[in-house]
Amino acid sequence: MSLLPEPDFGTPAADADGASPPLTLAIDGIEVVVPAGTSLMRAAALAGVAIPKLCATDCLQAVGACRLCLVEIDGRKGTPASCTTPAEAGMRVRTQSPRLTELRRNVMELTLSDHPLDCLTCAANGACELQDMAAAVGLREVRYGLAGAHHLADPRDDSNPYFGYDPAKCIVCFRCVRACDEQQGSFALTATGRGFATRIAAGTGGSFMDSDCVSCGACVAACPTATLIEKTARATGSAERAIATTCAYCGVGCGFLVEVDGPPDTPTIVRMTPSKQGQANRGHACVKGRFAWGYATHQDRVVRPMIRARITDPWREVSWDEALRHAAGEFRRIQREHGRDAVGAIVSSRCTNEEDYLVQKLVRAAFGNNNVDTCARVCHSPTGYGLGQTLGTSAGTQTFASVDKADVIVVIGANPGEAHPVFASRLKRRVRAGARLIVIDPRAIDLVDSPHVRADVHLQPRPGTNVAVLTALAHVIVTEGLLDEAFVAERCERQSFADWHNFVARPENSPEALQAASGVPAARVRAAARLYATADNAAIYYGLGVTEHAQGSTAVMAIANLAMATGNLGREGVGVNPLRGQNNVQGSCDMGSFPHELPGYRHVSDAATRTAFERAWGVDLLPTPGLRIPNMFDAALDGSFLGLYCQGEDPAQSDPDTRHVQAALAAMECVVVQDLFLNETARFAHVFLPGSSFLEKDGTFTNAERRISRVRRVMAPLAGMADWQVTLALAEALGYPMQYRHPSDIMDEIARLTPTFAGVSYEKLDRMGSLQWPCNDAAPAGTPTMHVGGFSSRPGGKGRFMIAQYVPSDEQTTSRHPLLLTTGRVLSQYNVGAQTRRTANVRFHAEDLLEIHPHDAEQRGIADGDWVGLESRAGATALRAEVTARVQPGVVYTTFHFPESGANIVTTDSSDWATNCPEYKVTAVQVRRLARPPARAGGAP
Amino acid sequence: MNAAHLIRMANRIGDFFVAMPDREQAVRDVADHIARTWEPRMTRDLRAHVAAHGDADLSAIVREALVRLPP
Secondary structure, three states: OOOOOOOOOOOOOOOOOOOOOOEEEEEOOEEEEEOOOOEHHHHHHHOOOOOOOOOOOOOOOOOOOOOOOEOEEOOOOOOOEOOOOEOOOOOEEEOOOHHHHHHHHHHHHHHHOOOOOOHHHOOOOOOOHHHHHHHHOOOOOOOOOOOOOOOOOOOOEOOOOOEEEOHHHOOOOOHHHHHHHHHHOOOOEEEEOOHHHOEEEEOOOEOOOOOOOOOOOHHHHHOOOOOEEEHHHHHHOOOOEEEEEEOOOOOOOOEEEEEEEOOOOOOEEEEEEEOOOOOOOOOOOOHHHHHOOHHHHOOOOOOOOEEOOOOOOOOEEOOHHHHHHHHHHHHHHHHHHHOHHHEEEEEOOOOOHHHHHHHHHHHHHHHOOOOEEEHHHHOOHHHHHHHHHHOOOOOOOOOHHHHHHOOEEEEEOOOHHHHOHHHHHHHHHHHHOOOEEEEEOOOOOHHHEEOOEEOOEEEOOOOOOHHHHHHHHHHHHHHOOOOOHHHHHHHEOHHHHHHHHHHHOOHHHOHHHHHHHHOOOHHHHHHHHHHHHOOOOEEEEEOHHHHOOOOHHHHHHHHHHHHHHOOOOOOOOOEEEEOOOOOOHHHHHHOOOOOOEEOOOEEOOOHHHHHHHHHHHOOOOOOOOOOOHHHHHHHHHOOOOOEEEEEOOOHHHHOOOHHHHHHHHHHOOEEEEEEOOOOOHHHHOOEEEEOOOHHHOOEEEEOOOOEEEEEOOOOOOOOOOOHHHHHHHHHHHOOOOOOOOOHHHHHHHHHHHOHHHOOOOHHHHHHHOEEEOOOEOOEOOOOOOOOOOOOOOOHHHOEOOOOOOOOOOOOOOOOOOOEEEEEEOOOOOOOOOOOHHHOHHHHOOOOOEEEEOHHHHHHOOOOOOOEEEEEOOOOEEEEEEEEOOOOOOOEEEEEOOOOOOOHHHHOOOOEOOOOOOEOOOOEEEEEEEOOOOOOOOOOOO | OOHHHHHHHHHHHHHHHOOOOOHHHHHHHHHHHHHHHOOHHHHHHHHHHHHHHOOOOOOHHHHHHHHHOOO
16 A cells, blocks of 8 residues: 555446446435446545445455445345446445444454554554554454464565565455456466465465566555555655656656655655556556665765766866866867867766757757767667658557557567566556467567467567568568558558569568578468458557667568558557667657757758757757767777767667777767766766766656656755756856756747647646647647558658568678577666666676577587676677577577676677667677686676 | 778668669669768768779669769
8 A cells, every 4th residue: 555545446447438328326415427337436436435445446356355345225135345336327325324334343353353453563554554444434442352363473574675575464355466467467476275264475375586476566556554565664654745756767657656754855765656647557567666766875876076087097076067167178179179070979868858858959059060869879769760761750659558459469579578567567468358469589588478478479580580570471461462451542652552562572572482581480470460460450569679680770661561551550459669668768869869850850951940949049050960879989989079978878888899889988088977877988987977866856758658757856966966957057168058947948948849849848747647749739638649540740641661671680690600699688677787786676687697598508518507608709708598498599698787797798880771770689699608707707606 | 980880881771772663762762861861971981981992892772872972
């Protein structure tokens, strides 16, 4: 139970289909109108009448177990449970009567007969539903005493780092079990025993840490007592207020309440609970957002500015003023000596929209060039290009809720269970309800085959061959008459469709012909194509396993082709849905952080757009593109790019071919790093400006649904300035002052200059909770579903098919490097781990491992847990092996969360043809068993 | 800038557009893509490399497109 609970209507809202008219009934004489299918309990809550309850909560389906919510209905016998009784027209319901009071007191008495009456010392004191219900029913004594059988001595399970389980306090309401089943879909909890002996158990009865529990916290949020409660809440007691904000981890963008106690600038965080009002997550969370926020106050935070003349010198703490003057002076010196274009900036998808906007403005207006790029370069830049070329808008087409209406779901190159867990829970819920699932992934990710979700078809391409598979799927759709010809005729360009049709219909693009390249049996491709194309509603979800390839942009366009060809766009349940890796990938792209685009994806060569910004900013803007991140590093090595402002990003760890990146950084004359911690890039920095966490500032993030949500300050910036203020101060030191009093002023400017954001303001965000762009006069409440009725950003409103020819990657296996390495993420760690490695999440995943197939392991004499050397043409590193059939023979896999394992030491400079997004997913490597742990590898014994 | 990188990037762009049925349009698209996404020093350095070492490392469509690029 939340210490500061949001309203709980007892049962979920009815799934109103619009076919049945609303019902009118009376609760305690109060008339109320509700949708058909609404429970009496919810109807009562809507009428302002609270019915006592214990097992019911509006996040979960009602089960009618606790018998506390009994009511009387005129003309009916008995006292039915209001949570499981649907409202009917004309019903007259009483929630209070002497008989109901007596029944409820008896229920409470029995419940409390096996509960420690230690309220004054209980962590949930004052925020306990059991306590509240005892008061509500007027319980004054428990006649049964505690002399009989009880569970008060049951041992506590504190194995989980974030929450404890105290079975002595458990009232066996099953809310935790149901939350795990219905919300999270892990089915990790169960009830053992029968009758009085019934107990809640994790897994088969061991500890939470040994079970399938993924620590999402749904059970903790659902628990009405202190049985399952956060350890921080145990330690700190009740919160006095809560601040609504948005998670700073993945691109789902969950809404949270930060519960705090103490002074406004330096509060103690009691806990973070997922908000039911969060329009992306609806009260659900994952182990990162829910629990892994301790990094914000970790002892490693650097909170004083520092400078040094050379990267070999020790750091020297200085004032903000000195640090900013030094940085600005160095940038101006470099420009004087090496030209205007010798400096630039990298912004982070972890920063807010307002911060990203400010940095690109600083680069364009103060530096006077377009050398600004975002870390979206190395993840979803192909999405921006590919969807822009085909559908006209560089963004996903749906809401997350849209998946609830999908009949066939395709997941390609994404592992949402690990990387987008809250959306994954929703997707799995839809699959459990009957939707068919196609997974296209070189690995057997959990969605392929887990206890409650199984893919109907798993296509397992060799890394680097997505386009071959997607084109083969298109071939089947075209040659087997599975096109939605009416959609294509009405909504798409005639000529580009004809060209694409002719191309994919060629025999060389058949599944049989492409099988040799992709390794995917043709029959499976045909089965997948038929399943996708014949569904009423089919939706494609994809991730970095699509974009981070030499043909990343081609694959995105091939996906858009499939959706257009089958008419799966422009309504709920369908669409093309990029799953963005970081919290604000979408936003950083929207904000003009790419070197060729001003905010709103408008090319710098567009004179009208440039003129609008020139007038607003009072400067002349360059009409030619700036350097992208990989180009910056190449230019640094040839001596023409020597100054970098790097905000919230760590390319020395996150970008491919580490040796090359580090050499480039070392060649620069002024690297300014603005971050929470002294990250890997800071090793090459001359100026360190302390960053602020998402808890320390106001702003907005835009998630993968194009949903703009507010980030609200919970505490004062530890270093005295929020990131947006630091950028303002740097701009001023550069001689280009910007006048903003608050991030809302920045958003107002964005709205004035960016048509898709024209209707966005903090006032409207506060009023509506969130907004999905485009939000303007044509769509004042935002746009949940894109391309309804037409592709409005395309010429003539017509979708454009693009020919997507498979071109083999330059990264091919050889006798020297006979395996293909692909990379990914785990649930508990986030990107380069700078945040999550500084939390107890290391208990779940403490090092990067190399997954290798048993066949390849046996050939090399490698056993599970052995140290292995991993070598590519770019470099070599070492880590421990995990022998598993999740990967196919010939393929190895690892994550990149720990700098000591250095996955990016081996990834190469191969990149997407259109955007330079690195080909992280395909690297030819060799793996050898090491006789002993390497001296440099982390986690070595 | 690193000529090998520039050549490789240019050829990969050519690999995409060479599949288009209208060759003339495909050449224009290669030139347009480079003009819209490459920072001027990249184009300048590629041209300088070609001037000094010839264009044998470039694919045919990229060679044609390079001529069309604005100065």
